[in-house]
Structures are given as C-alpha cells and as structure tokens.
Amino acid sequence: MSRVMVGVIGGTGLGEALGALGGGELREVDTPYGRPSGPITLAEVAGVPVALLARHGEGHLKNPSTVPYRANIWALKSLGVTHVLASGAVGSLREEVAPRHLVIPDQVIDKTHRRPGTFFDDLAVHVEFANPFCSTLRNVLVKAGTGFPTRIHQGGTYVCMEGPQFSTRAESELHRSWGASLIGMTVMPEAKLAREAELCYALVALPTDYDCWKPHPASLDQARLIEEILGNVKAATQNALELVRRAVPLVAALDKPCSCQSALALAIWSDRSRLAPDVKERLRPILGRYLG
Template sequence: MASVMVGVIGGTGLGEALGALGGGEAVEVETPFGRPSGPITVTEVGGVPVALLSRHGDGHLHSPSRVPYRANIFALKKLGVTHILASGAVGSLREELAPRTLVIPDQIIDKTFRRPGTFYDELAVHVELASPFCTQLRNVLVRGGTGLSTRVHQGGTYVCMEGPQFSTRAESELHRAWGASLIGMTAMPEAKLAREAEICYALVALPTDYDCWRQYPAHLDQAKVIEEILGNVKVATQNALELIRRTIPQVPALAEKGCPCQSALALAIWSDRAKLPEDVKEKLRPLLGKYL
C-alpha cells in the first residue's frame, strides 16, 4: 500500500477545535513561500498519520485575504501529506442547504483577486481544474456522512469571494442567479494550490447562515443574529469534526486505486525543464522533484 498522510485544514470554528482529533507533536515547517499559518500538529487518527493545520492561525489572526495559502500547502506537501480534508464556514445560497448541515461541494467560482494563486511564478505550469475537488475524496466524505446526526449534502458550487466584507444583497442575488450554492472566502487558491502540489483535496463546507439574500425576521436585532450564527458555527463544527474523524480511516484505501490528482503535473509543465535555473529547481523540488 502506498504511503498515505491526511492533512486536515481547519477553518472558522474547526481551526480552534482541531485538538479534539487527537494530541500530537507540533512542528514548524519552513517554506520558500514564508511560514505557514502556524505550527502543524502531526498525530494519528484511526492509525492513519495526520497533519493538523489551523488556516487562520492561533487566535484567528489571518483574514481570508492574508492566509499564507502557498506556505500552508507547501508545508503539508513537505511533510508528506497526500490527501487534504479542509473545512470552512460558508453562507448558504439555497433554502435546502440549512445552517448546521454540511455540504461537500464539487465546483468553485473564483472571485478572488488579491492572493498569489500559483507556486510556479518562474515557469509555465497549467494544471487541469475542471473538477477542482478530488472526486474520490469527496465520495469518501459523502459515505462517511451515512448515519451522521446531521444531513450531508452532496455537490454544489462554492463562490469564493475576496472579502473580508460580506456580500451586498445584489451580489448575493447574483450568485444565486449563477446557480451557486455556497458563498465563502477561503477555498481559493487553496484548492488550486493543492492540485498544483498533486494532493487530493476535498472540502467540508459548514453553512452558518443564509447570506443576505434571505432576510432575518424584523424582530431579531443584530446581536441576536450574531448569537444565532455563532451557535450554528459551534454545532456545525462538531458535525464536521465527526465527519472528518469517520473519513480519515477510509482514506488509505484510495491509495491502492490511484488518482489523477496525484499526477496532475505530468502534462502540465510547459516550460523547457533543461532551461530552469538550478535555484528554481531546488526551491520547487518538493513539488516537481519527480519531473526534474
């Protein structure tokens, strides 16, 4: 069986709750793209090696636009991570995707514009991204949701906006008109970078509210609205933790099947490798080593 290590990237709520998956050793990882959001905790869940990373860092100090996405994914790759189970709080754009349920999206619309979106600034690399989330890993998550205390929705389009402000009502209605299901701020460029690193990547989305297309009752003041959303985050976080805990032991079986995500660079490197400077080769060796 091929070596498997699961990276778990915790978003809002889950980032602070990752310790519930198990204790372990906190390691600092240096990368050519700076430091990750924080130390990465290496542990085991169900006998499977796991690397835990809080996307927003200790104390939630990194806003979505300032998360060091490249450093995070590079560090996980350097540690040997082969599959990433990520989480993130989102707004629901569909009545049926109720707060406190979970969604395993299958598509993304990327509206970000302030974030470095590739590892390969010094060469031309064009990975396929028609299916931005790993189909095999998504299916394992969906199966892991069988019997869970909340509903796990399969599929849906996630709009990744820049933030940090939330949507205007006109934007929210536009995203609904596009057929999107969820609005969030962190799935991109994370999913793109995972594909560039040949890591299988899937997302557990945690709806906390209905964005602003669906107005709250007039009798609820802002404080009550925030209190309700925070309560939804807490419940959804526990649901997501249980789903991820169930899913991790099922991941090693995927290694026997192989996955296109893990050979995404095979036809994607358009630059003449013989002309790449040695310092660039050395910098990117954890990503490109088998192709150099």
C-alpha cells in the first residue's frame, strides 16, 4: 500500500505529553474550515512518520464543543496522514473498567448536538458507520498491548455527550442501562469525519474515574478527589503513550488496504456533474479521486 503516516490525536493530559513521542517540525495548516486546534508536529516514531495534534489546543483552551474537529481531520489528511490513533479521557460506567485501565472501544452512541459533523454541507454523502472504529487499527492496538503491564479492555460502547458539564446521576444510570462502558465528550464527530476523509481511526480511551453512578468514598473531599483524578490522568496518559509507541510500527507494517480507505466509493449520492466548481475545488483533497 502507499506510504503510511500515523496521526496521533491527544485528549486530556496526552495533549501536553505528545512531545514525548519525539521532537519534530511544527506545521501551521489552513483549511476550508479554519485553523486546527493548534500547530501539528511532524516527527518520527520508530522510523515511521507521525503527525501529532493536541485536540484541545495549547494550554487546553478549547472545550469539547469548540474543538474544530473538521479542521483537525482535514489538516491531518492534507499532510498525508493515512491512519489516526486517538486518545481521550473518559469516565467508567462499569465496575470492571477501573481508573488507569485502557479501553479500545468498538461502538459509540452519539449524543452531541452543537458540532458540525460532516465535510459535505453542499452534497449528499452517506458513509457506512455501523462499525465506527477501524477494525484493522483496533486489532493493531490489541496486538501492541500483548504483555502490557496495564489491563486493556477490548471492546465497549462509548457514549459521547455534549458537555462541557458532566452527567447527572440520572443520566449516568441511563447510560449504564444502555449497556455502555464509557462516557466522554470528544470522540464525536471526530470518528465520523475520519471516516468521511477515508482515514482509518481507532481510539484508546483513558478511564480516569467512575462516573457519578458510583458514589465516591466519603473519606475523599473535593480537593482530594480532583487530585486523585489528575493522578489517574497522568498514569493513564503514560500507559496510552506506551501503547501508541508499540502500535505505530505495527501500523506501518500493514500490507493490505482497509475498507475505511475507500469509504466514499459508494457513498456519494449527489449528481457529481451538478456540483458547483468551487465545491469541487474545496473538497478535492477528500473527493478528488471520485470527481474525475
């Protein structure tokens, strides 16, 4: 297959630690959807080209609803990224998914409602999304986790809420009743946009605490609780970084194309001959090979 380039998108904690994957060149990118969250660092991990992006920007100034998801994915695609390994902090909805574990989810329930969720505002494009995470990349992460010192859960449903407030107790109990394992705020529309851009995308979720369905120990006051959660973020971040380090060369060794990389082949329902020239030009980095 063509040359692999791995995009790494970091969430809470990991964004500040991305530099641990190696120094590199800072690249500012303009997109039709504005600037991405921040400059993208081009570097190498085990000889494999990578593009590193902090989802919430420098200083973590962008909340989950204001992250420029379209610009982020477009920028990575324009730089040649073919596969995306993302991470993000989550709350656990299951007793067995403990803080500091890692989870490689396989399903999503999207409850967001304030975020532009498609590149295709000017035509009808319907990508298949029954399996929202790339199975090839998920298998790579599982393989990279062989013998890993921290427990890695394979599979689980991630509920993506709008935020930025956390769940009410009733909402948390509802999400548990749905059979979900994780609650977070950032995987949508990121995963949808990656599919539209024909990028393979998988997530390493970092449980930092049990969501509010589980009462906190009475011995923990608010200050100590926050301290404990931040400690969990730091530990889970280091675990995620190590898993990403192990996964990157395995991604580069993939020798077969993935269906994610032709997601648009049967998804364009509009009459392409009727698309306005400016729309064709704007979308060419994504749609170019389907426009003739």
